Amino acid sequence: MRVNIQLTSSRELSLVILSALILVCALLMSQPSHAKVVHQERSMYRNILVEDTGNLRCLKFNVKSHKTNQSCFLKSEPNRLVFNYTKLLFSGLLVNPNPERILIIGLGGGTMSNTLHQLFPKARIENIEIDPAVIKVARQYFDFFENDIVTSQAKDGRIFIKRAKMKGEAYDWIILDAFNGDYIPEHLMTKEFLEETKDLLTDTGIVTANTFSVSKLYDYESATYQAVFGDFYQVKNKKNENRILLAGKKALPQKAVLEANLAAMHDRLKPFGVNTLQVFDSMTFDKDWQLDSSVLTDQYSPANLLNQ
Amino acid sequence: MTFRGQNLFIYLLAFTSGFSIMGVELLGGRILAPFFGSSVHIWGSIITVFMLSLSIGYLIGGKLSTRNANLFRYGLIFLVAGCLVMPIAYFANPIMEAIFLQIEDSRYGSLLASMALFFFPTIVLGMISPYSVRLLVTSKEESGQIAGILYFVSTLGSALGTIITSFYFVLYFEVNDIITAFSLILVLLGLAAITLGKKQLASQVAKEPAAQSEKKSQSNTSNEVIHES
Numbered sequence A: 001m002r003v004n005i006q007l008t009s010s011r012e013l014s015l016v017i018l019s020a021l022i023l024v025c026a027l028l029m030s031q032p033s034h035a036k037v038v039h040q041e042r043s044m045y046r047n048i049l050v051e052d053t054g055n056l057r058c059l060k061f062n063v064k065s066h067k068t069n070q071s072c073f074l075k076s077e078p079n080r081l082v083f084n085y086t087k088l089l090f091s092g093l094l095v096n097p098n099p100e101r102i103l104i105i106g107l108g109g110g111t112m113s114n115t116l117h118q119l120f121p122k123a124r125i126e127n128i129e130i131d132p133a134v135i136k137v138a139r140q141y142f143d144f145f146e147n148d149i150v151t152s153q154a155k156d157g158r159i160f161i162k163r164a165k166m167k168g169e170a171y172d173w174i175i176l177d178a179f180n181g182d183y184i185p186e187h188l189m190t191k192e193f194l195e196e197t198k199d200l201l202t203d204t205g206i207v208t209a210n211t212f213s214v215s216k217l218y219d220y221e222s223a224t225y226q227a228v229f230g231d232f233y234q235v236k237n238k239k240n241e242n243r244i245l246l247a248g249k250k251a252l253p254q255k256a257v258l259e260a261n262l263a264a265m266h267d268r269l270k271p272f273g274v275n276t277l278q279v280f281d282s283m284t285f286d287k288d289w290q291l292d293s294s295v296l297t298d299q300y301s302p303a304n305l306l307n308q
Numbered sequence B: 001m002t003f004r005g006q007n008l009f010i011y012l013l014a015f016t017s018g019f020s021i022m023g024v025e026l027l028g029g030r031i032l033a034p035f036f037g038s039s040v041h042i043w044g045s046i047i048t049v050f051m052l053s054l055s056i057g058y059l060i061g062g063k064l065s066t067r068n069a070n071l072f073r074y075g076l077i078f079l080v081a082g083c084l085v086m087p088i089a090y091f092a093n094p095i096m097e098a099i100f101l102q103i104e105d106s107r108y109g110s111l112l113a114s115m116a117l118f119f120f121p122t123i124v125l126g127m128i129s130p131y132s133v134r135l136l137v138t139s140k141e142e143s144g145q146i147a148g149i150l151y152f153v154s155t156l157g158s159a160l161g162t163i164i165t166s167f168y169f170v171l172y173f174e175v176n177d178i179i180t181a182f183s184l185i186l187v188l189l190g191l192a193a194i195t196l197g198k199k200q201l202a203s204q205v206a207k208e209p210a211a212q213s214e215k216k217s218q219s220n221t222s223n224e225v226i227h228e229s
Helices: A002-034 A084-088 A091-095 A111-119 A132-141 A157-166 A191-199 A215-229 A255-272 A276-281 B006-036 B040-064 B071-102 B106-136 B140-172 B175-228
Strands: A036-042 A047-053 A056-061 A069-074 A101-105 A124-129 A150-154 A171-176 A201-211 A233-235 A243-248
Touching (some): A036 A132, A056 A132, A069 A111, A084 A111, A084 A276, A091 A201, A091 A243, A091 A255, A101 A111, A111 A124, A157 A191, A157 B006, A201 A215, A215 A243, A255 A276, B071 B106, B071 B175
Parallel strands (some): A101 A124, A101 A171, A124 A150, A171 A201
Antiparallel strands (some): A047 A056, A056 A069, A201 A243
């Protein structure tokens, strides 16, 4: 009898476990179909898609590819940065902790601009985005915030930078985020462009570029940054395809020097979901590219062909 | 009048001009990007200027072909076209910089820059098609077919010029090197046509007096015949 009861109860138990497993599996598998398309449009430059998956809202370009999430935020916690690479961009603050003028090339959902405005309410933040439709979508679906000192313009990044220099502007932090896994604007990869960008920096100014280069382009891109800025930090996680290149108008300090800012920055960035220690650990001066690679120039920049 | 393989030579030249036109047009996007960006309107400017200058070139080329069309003059068109393509490589930056400083709106800036860089060379390249038709056609019946073959050859050249430039040339060469190569090829082909054309003219001149004296003697004999009767 006792044996029997035990048997049935253990059978029941395994049944319960099994059905629970099935339920979990079903939930996991059905997750993609939970993604709800909130907005879809074909702009002059790309397909734009806004998708909700539960609490997570994402901006996507060119739907079919797997690396299409351009910008995401949690609707319940819009301050919290979702993407790893956006977190890695904050490595810039370890070098230059109090930027007063910030230029962002490539808006996405505007999450970077929003976060920086909260961190530095007095900083002037200018967002440059080539596609007016992206700016509209950022405003409408991603709470992209603008006021007197946080602005956006629909312009080509290269032209903006050229004109800004002519007007005598200067920035403490320039964020280049006009790249994604699918297409690279080739005129924003060249030595001439990076020189124009460097010219636009204040003496303590820095550049952080979020790029997705692989194969040969990785070597060419690295060689080009090295030629313009000298030694620069790479900030990357092993699991990601992209990397952040962190360079400065002047030579950047060694990591040992940056450690001093670590504790203070850790507390400031924590509310945004940024683990400063992790970011710091991801920074490296290592030159892991083909050192004799040629440099990309306005004359030679087949970036998209090299990135295969 | 014509040497063996002359038609083939003309088709080869028409093919090369089609190839260079589209090769240059495609590189136009690359040349303008540092000053005017890579927005859609850049291509609007470039294509507008190319279509406009080709249309003008067709008109002028057709008109020119009505007066004493020959291989020598045909070669001159290539020579001039090649010489006009060269400055795109060497003076593009100062020209674009001047325009960039004057015009804030990148639509009109890129339109003006395209005009400055591509308008004249493309007009001259456009003159080649109608002039080729004139040199190839010998009778009214075949004129349509010959025009058809010529469009086929030169447009095929354009297609290949587009794909080879964008897929391969930009991967192996600098923009200016490719432009210079187009320019040199046009100049060399022009010189070849000029040389052949000169020979042709010389042999024509040599034949003409003989032909005239023949005619004279013929008329003399007929006169005599009239006299006799």
